[in-house]
Amino acid sequence: MIAAVTTDARRLVVTEVPDPVPGPGEVLLRPLVVGVCGSDLHLFDGDAGALSGAERGLPRIQGHEIAAEVLDDPSGRFAAGTRVAVWPLLTCGTCRLCTAGAVNACPSLRVIGVHLDGGLAGALAVPAANVVPVGDVAPAAAALVEPVSVAVHAVARGRVRPGDRAVVFGGGAVGQGVCLVLADAGVSTLLVDPAPARVRAGALWGAAATTTTTHDGLAAEVDAWSGGQGPDLVVDATGVPSVLDTALHLVRAGGTVVAVGLTSAAGPVHTGLLAAKEVAVLGSSCCTGAEFATAAALVGRWADAVGALPVRRIGLADTVSALSGRDADDVVKTLVDVTG
Ligand SMILES: [Zn+2]
Ligand SMILES: [Zn+2]
Structure with missing residues (x-):
């Protein structure tokens, strides 16, 4: 598959990499639109101060604001073609915070696209629990569910x-x-x-x-x-x-x-x-899975407003331009059309 791979601080190559192989309980997705945010820029710059542990993870496929469609779900829970957003957190499930429901503050938290490979690629395998259907919400709007x-x-x-x-x-x-x-x-x-x-x-x-x-x-x-x-x-x-x-x-x-x-x-x-x-x-850090589902519903209810957000849309080949500097002041979000 094609992927935008951050190989070193401020270095990114768009290249062919092996397809992901879904593990047990995972769903294979095709990313459609991926948002770029401030934390992506920090990681790209090699300044992972606010993203502990991430700096040791290069090379990395970035992208944690992911709108995708289901390619294959071996469990049969999600039909192929289902449009989804991805809750990007992987938590330990056993620590004091996880067992109290504050999974977003888990000390062992890992973020898809930060600590693991993310959405700036032709395919992505994630646990089924991280897959949130968004109905017929447009992919560009579904990429805004994460923020x-x-x-x-x-x-x-x-x-x-x-x-x-x-x-x-x-x-x-x-x-x-x-x-x-x-x-x-x-x-x-x-x-x-x-x-x-x-x-x-x-x-x-x-x-x-x-x-x-x-x-x-x-x-x-x-x-x-x-x-x-x-x-x-x-x-x-x-x-x-x-x-x-x-x-x-x-x-x-x-x-x-x-x-x-x-x-x-x-x-x-x-x-x-x-x-x-x-x-x-x-x-306040990230969110729980239930809050992510709440956000998906909210984006659906406010679809007109969400669709009117001033965004810049680029293709995967131009990803480096999105990661190299701040958005212009007339843009609220840069969205990468992964399939374009
Ligand atoms: Zn973000
Ligand atoms: Zn935990």
């Missing part, structure tokens, strides 16, 4: 109720997904991103308000928007360390801050705000 699933978990961490207000930093696919999940939950959201195209997309994805003001003047805007109350929840989907400090300043007393952006950088925080406002600060 939306990260948002589903982040919002679950945020403990919101209908009628709450949330500020979301970062209009990438996860931040957009957070707006979508919050809108679906009846929470009013203000999306903050410096790029006009990204806040326009946020308005489509359910953000009630948007702003491109990220520093001076933001506090006043948030104050006016929340009627002087401050938001109940602030979500950092940027991974920029200074955003955490901004979030602590903005959130209402007794509110919650959820950090979902990946970074290996550090930044100063006014720690006194934690006690003074009794803020809960929670990290």
